[in-house]
Amino acid sequence: MAYHKADFSAVQLKGTNFGIRVIFSEEFSDDDLLRKFESISKETYVLPVGTGVVLDFQSRACSEELIENILRRAIWPKELNVLAWIATNEETLERLSRTGFRTTEPVEGEAHAGNTTLIVNHSLRSGQHEESPGNVVLIGHLNGGAEIFAGGSVSVLGRLNGLVHAGRLGTEGVYIFAGSFESRQLRIGNRLCNRLDSDMKWWKKPVIITLEENGLLFREWKMDAGNGTA
DSSP states (O other): OOOOEEEETTEEEEEETTEEEEEEOSSSOHHHHHHHHHHSOGGGGOBTTBSEEEEEOTTOOOOHHHHHHHIIIIIHHHTOEEEEEEOOSHHHHHHHHHHTOOOSOOOTTGGGSSOOEEEEOSOBOTTOEEEESSEEEESSOBOTTOEEEESSOEEEEEEEOSEEEEOTTOOTTOEEEEEEEOOSOEEETTEEEOOOOTTSTTTTSOEEEEEETTEEEEEESSGGGOEEEO
């Protein structure tokens, strides 16, 4: 199969049957890597072969700070549809898995299976509603009485005070991210959690919420700080 490749030293792009594979060099500093990744235009990722993106860190040891900066400085601003986060470094792989990201290779055609991302560039007030068959990223606050329903994952960069239902279509491996968690009810898949209040240790903190066998699992964004279940 023919492929497209652009060499940016710290970051290499390869065209694949699912879209673009982003390969991060192991030899550059985090700052150099982020600068190179940020410099790639959004249009570069949209090729005839597909629209999905796989991030391949090879054996690079990725800190929590690097993962957060990749999300905030490149993934969300460029509205990239990330299919998977791949790594061979065991510590990096564990960190990505615990965060709720998919860490297995995608299959052909997966980028077109409703796995899109809706970017909302403003806060949602009470009574407002956003819905998408794919992922939703809210660059603002989800105020009380506002709602987001998504077939995929939901990221609220500001306060999450309203109702979120992620994974409505039964999609596996989805998550909810909140810049400041302040909601008393949310859903992932068919799991409802409505026993949330301000006494919880992650209240008003950045959290990642994933679906585990026994319910919803909450982790503060600085994951080594601790976690808990609800």
